[in-house]
Amino acid sequence: MKINMAHGSGGNATRELIRDLFQKYLTNEYLEKMEDAASLPGSKYPLALTTDSFVITPLEFPGGDIGKLAVCGTVNDLWMSGAEPEYLTAGFILEEGLDFSLLEKVIASLSKAAKEAGVKIVAGDTKVVQGNGGLYINTAGLGFQKYNQSMVSGTVLPGDAIIVNGDLGNHHACIMSQRMEIINNIQSDCANLGPAVKEILQSGAEVRLMRDITRGGLGTILNEIAESKNALIEVEETKIPVDPEVQSFCEILGLDPLYMANEGKFLCITSQKDEEKVLEILQNHPLGKRARCIGHILNTDKFQVTVKTRLGGRRIVDILYGEGLPRIC
Amino acid sequence: MKINMAHGSGGNATRELIRDLFQKYLTNEYLEKMEDAASLPGSKYPLALTTDSFVITPLEFPGGDIGKLAVCGTVNDLWMSGAEPEYLTAGFILEEGLDFSLLEKVIASLSKAAKEAGVKIVAGDTKVVQGNGGLYINTAGLGFQKYNQSMVSGTVLPGDAIIVNGDLGNHHACIMSQRMEIINNIQSDCANLGPAVKEILQSGAEVRLMRDITRGGLGTILNEIAESKNALIEVEETKIPVDPEVQSFCEILGLDPLYMANEGKFLCITSQKDEEKVLEILQNHPLGKRARCIGHILNTDKFQVTVKTRLGGRRIVDILYGEGLPRIC
Numbered sequence: 001m002k003i004n005m006a007h008g009s010g011g012n013a014t015r016e017l018i019r020d021l022f023q024k025y026l027t028n029e030y031l032e033k034m035e036d037a038a039s040l041p042g043s044k045y046p047l048a049l050t051t052d053s054f055v056i057t058p059l060e061f062p063g064g065d066i067g068k069l070a071v072c073g074t075v076n077d078l079w080m081s082g083a084e085p086e087y088l089t090a091g092f093i094l095e096e097g098l099d100f101s102l103l104e105k106v107i108a109s110l111s112k113a114a115k116e117a118g119v120k121i122v123a124g125d126t127k128v129v130q131g132n133g134g135l136y137i138n139t140a141g142l143g144f145q146k147y148n149q150s151m152v153s154g155t156v157l158p159g160d161a162i163i164v165n166g167d168l169g170n171h172h173a174c175i176m177s178q179r180m181e182i183i184n185n186i187q188s189d190c191a192n193l194g195p196a197v198k199e200i201l202q203s204g205a206e207v208r209l210m211r212d213i214t215r216g217g218l219g220t221i222l223n224e225i226a227e228s229k230n231a232l233i234e235v236e237e238t239k240i241p242v243d244p245e246v247q248s249f250c251e252i253l254g255l256d257p258l259y260m261a262n263e264g265k266f267l268c269i270t271s272q273k274d275e276e277k278v279l280e281i282l283q284n285h286p287l288g289k290r291a292r293c294i295g296h297i298l299n300t301d302k303f304q305v306t307v308k309t310r311l312g313g314r315r316i317v318d319i320l321y322g323e324g325l326p327r328i329c
Numbered sequence: 330m331k332i333n334m335a336h337g338s339g340g341n342a343t344r345e346l347i348r349d350l351f352q353k354y355l356t357n358e359y360l361e362k363m364e365d366a367a368s369l370p371g372s373k374y375p376l377a378l379t380t381d382s383f384v385i386t387p388l389e390f391p392g393g394d395i396g397k398l399a400v401c402g403t404v405n406d407l408w409m410s411g412a413e414p415e416y417l418t419a420g421f422i423l424e425e426g427l428d429f430s431l432l433e434k435v436i437a438s439l440s441k442a443a444k445e446a447g448v449k450i451v452a453g454d455t456k457v458v459q460g461n462g463g464l465y466i467n468t469a470g471l472g473f474q475k476y477n478q479s480m481v482s483g484t485v486l487p488g489d490a491i492i493v494n495g496d497l498g499n500h501h502a503c504i505m506s507q508r509m510e511i512i513n514n515i516q517s518d519c520a521n522l523g524p525a526v527k528e529i530l531q532s533g534a535e536v537r538l539m540r541d542i543t544r545g546g547l548g549t550i551l552n553e554i555a556e557s558k559n560a561l562i563e564v565e566e567t568k569i570p571v572d573p574e575v576q577s578f579c580e581i582l583g584l585d586p587l588y589m590a591n592e593g594k595f596l597c598i599t600s601q602k603d604e605e606k607v608l609e610i611l612q613n614h615p616l617g618k619r620a621r622c623i624g625h626i627l628n629t630d631k632f633q634v635t636v637k638t639r640l641g642g643r644r645i646v647d648i649l650y651g652e653g654l655p656r657i658c
Contacts, residue, residue: 008384008656010544010590011649034557036540037379037410039474042372050366051418051469055337055456081366089380091467093422127384129465129656136458138420140469142378145368211365215339228363261339320340327337327458 001100008094008128021104022124025111026090030122038122040087045144048083050074053138057327059106061178063170063188066137067110069263072192073214073329074141075117079197080210080266082148088114089123091138095131106135117192147201156208156229160297161275163268165196165288167243168218169250172260175328177249186245191264196287205278206271213265215329219258219305220319221267226303235295235317236308258307259320261328269297330429337423337457350433351453354440355419359451367451369416374473377412379403382467386656388435390507392499392517395466396439398592401521402543402658403470404446408526409539409595411477417443418452420467424460432464439466446521476530485537485558489626490604492597494525494611495619496572497547498579501589504657506578515574520593525616534607535600542594544658548587548634549648550596555632564624564646565637587636588649590657598626 006013023032030038054070064072071088078085090110094103114121119141170189177184193212200207211221218240226233242250242257250257264287270278275293282288305317335342352361359367383399393401400417407414419439423432443450448470499518506513522541529536540550547569555562571579571586579586593616599607604622611617634646 005655006652009649009651009653010546011549011588011651011653013651014545015648034553035410036406037377037412037470037472039410039412039477040376040378042374042376042473044371044373046371047369047376047471048366049369049416049418049469049471050452051420051467052454053420053422053456053467055422055458077365081364081368083366083368087378089378089469091380091382091420091469093382093384093465123379123469125381125467127382127465127656129384134458136422136456136465138380138382138454138467138469140378140380140418140420140452140467141366142376142471143366144371148368216343217339220340224363259340319344320338322338322340322342323335324338324340326334327456 003094003098003100003128004096005128021107025107026121028120030120040122043144045146048078048081048143048145050077051138051140052077053136054329055136055327056329058178059102059135061188062174064190065106065109066135067106068113069190069329070137070139071110071113071117072190072263074139075119076193076212078141078143079194080212081145082151082201083143083145085117085119085141085143087122087142088119089140090121091125093136094128095134096128097133098135099133117194150206151209156231156269156297156300158297158299159272160208160269161272161293162235162295163270163278163291163293165265165282166290167241168262168265169242169246169257169260171263172325172328173246173249176325184245186249189262189264191287193264193266193287196282196285199281199285200268200278203277203281205274208269210266210268213262213267215261216320217259217261219317222305222317223319226305230300230303231297232299232302233295233305234298234308237310239292239294241290241292258317263329332423332427332429332457333425334457346455350436354436355450357449359449369451372473374475377407377410377472377474379406380467380469381406382465383658384465384656385658387507388431388464390517391503393519394435394438395464396435397442398519398658399466399468400439400442400446401519401592403468404448405522405541407470407472408523409541410474411480411530412472412474414446414448414470414472416451416471417448418469419450420454422465423457424463425457426462427464428462446523479535480538485560485598485626485629487626487628488601489537489598490601490622491564491624492599492607492620492622494595494617496570497591497594498571498575498586498589500592501654501657502575502578505654513574515578518591518593520616522593522595522616525611525614528610528614529597529607532606532610534603537598539595539597542591542596544590545649546588546590548646551634551646552648555634559629559632560626561628561631562624562634563627563637566639568621568623570619570621587646592658
């Protein structure tokens with residue numbers, strides 16, 4: 001069975017699709033009321049709200065699919081702000097011709113990821129557009145900021161450590177391999193970062209800020225941080241963790257892991273004194289076995305990102321220019 | 330200038346697009362922090378959360394555009410649950426080839442609608458996909474349920490009045506006219522229902538429930554209510570308000586206003602004793618000048634929707650079957 005325009009009419013076909021698919025996999029006490037808006041308990045904690053649209057192709061890839069990604073991406077954004085994710089909304093834009101069984105697999109995967117992340121899908125929407133069997137998913141996430149105490153100042157200090165939780169570039173290399181039909185073992189790192197982040201936040205370590213290293217890659221994100229904090233950041237090329245297979249892939253294709261997208265990696269800036277503490281927490285966690293301190297904040301009087309190269313030189317790291325890889329997330 | 334794939338890369342082109350367009354029109358104290366999630370104050374009130382994706386074509390139409398629609402649609406969903414809208418997220422999926430000046434008009438319109446509705450866009454996301462210059466917008470809305478006291482029981486009673494705030498079918502007839510290049514004066518009714526709904530909720534009238542009459546039309550929505558409340562609903566054909574020009578349009582094309590989409594219409598079920606009170610509030614408000622009581626809840630022992638026809642007969646009103654009008658919202 002294929003999705004057709006009638007599934008977006010708001011009438012009978014839409015209702016059947018919602019009943020046979022969305023309600024089957026996603027139901028909970030909020031969603032089953034089928035009201036215009038979900039009614040949720042209030043919160044004494046500050047709220048965190050975020051949104052992300054997912055347009056990745058292919059819809060399924062080694063290590064995940066668009067459904068898992070749509071949960072992990074938004075849940076991770078909430079964790080980065082020190083918030084425990086509670087509720088998601090999900091908006092589906094289906095292209096005509098989308099295979100019903102593929103959609104079902106994606107929804108099942110989204111449901112599983114939501115359960116694992118401890119979030120409920122409380123509101124949804126489905127539209128159908130002309131096209132070639134594609135699928136876009138938007139998720140918005142609402143969380144409660146229970147843990148952001150040390151991040152509220154928004155400042156970084158000279159000496160602060162920049163820690164990443166593991167190998168960079170896997171998601172990017174995986175999607176690119178799929179598109180180019182290159183056979184290898186590279187899997188996307190698509191993951192809910194919550195369990196590792198929660199341990200760090202609960203440890204009382206002085207966390208200045210966290211950012212997930214998605215579109216644009218580490219280089220772009222370090223530049224955004226440098227700019228917003230007026231900070232001089234230096235990282236060491238030899239300390240940036242990259243999986244050997246991804247490294248070979250990059251060398252063959254002339255890619256730089258600094259600009260490659262990830263879906264299960266984040267950077268955490270901590271005070272110098274808590275560098276070891278955070279590293280230890282991460283290295284003892286499945287999501288951070290290959291965590292490293294890759295550099296430090298050198299100064300906060302001008303903004304720039306530099307990298308100390310393998311050969312001991314120093315070069316400026318700019319933001320990503322040009323196209324990057326389209327539809328990577 | 331046209332949108333191209335580089336605008337979705339997460340690198341330089343994305344940053345320029347965000348700076349020159351989204352920040353220019355949408356900035357506020359939350360959005361300007363450019364963090365992964367917006368940090369918002371907590372709430373002693375219950376929260377209301379909703380989402381809607383907008384895929385309408387054409388992007389501009391008499392009475393509105395996709396930007397205005399993306400705010401009004403989501404804000405209205407929050408009001409329907411008795412919540413005052415506070416924050417929106419906005420996810421933009423741009424098709425390659427989209428005209429920058431058209432996108433700018435849409436964003437300016439979205440910004441204006443948000444200001445008028447008293448909501449702030451606190452988180453956003455932009456993606457670019459291959460295509461033909463189209464645009465999809467997802468908005469999620471967060472509100473505080475300050476006014477839903479009388480709606481919490483979730484029940485309706487025999488004798489309850491069903492009130493609509495005005496003429497049905499305008500949005501549907503407007504979009505159809507645009508697509509068929511029929512020249513007439515029909516405008517979309519696209520509007521933020523907040524000011525009228527707030528007056529009703531603040532009046533203390535016993536409101537059982539409210540629903541906006543969008544995709545699927547009044548017939549479908551009455552059926553959804555009848556089913557969820559196990560209610561027998563009867564409406565009178567002669568009391569359903571329809572603009573004369575829309576009525577002629579429907580007669581020529583064989584359309585039934587019962588199944589036509591609206592973007593500024595809602596139905597309000599009130600206790601019998603407050604029927605007049607709610608009608609008076611609406612009829613004295615610009616958003617409800619042509620408000621009518623169109624029928625009543627007859628019983629709550631089986632679910633069905635019937636209409637008393639012009640000729641005095643009675644027929645069953647079913648939900649919308651088939652395609653409806655694609656991409657109406």
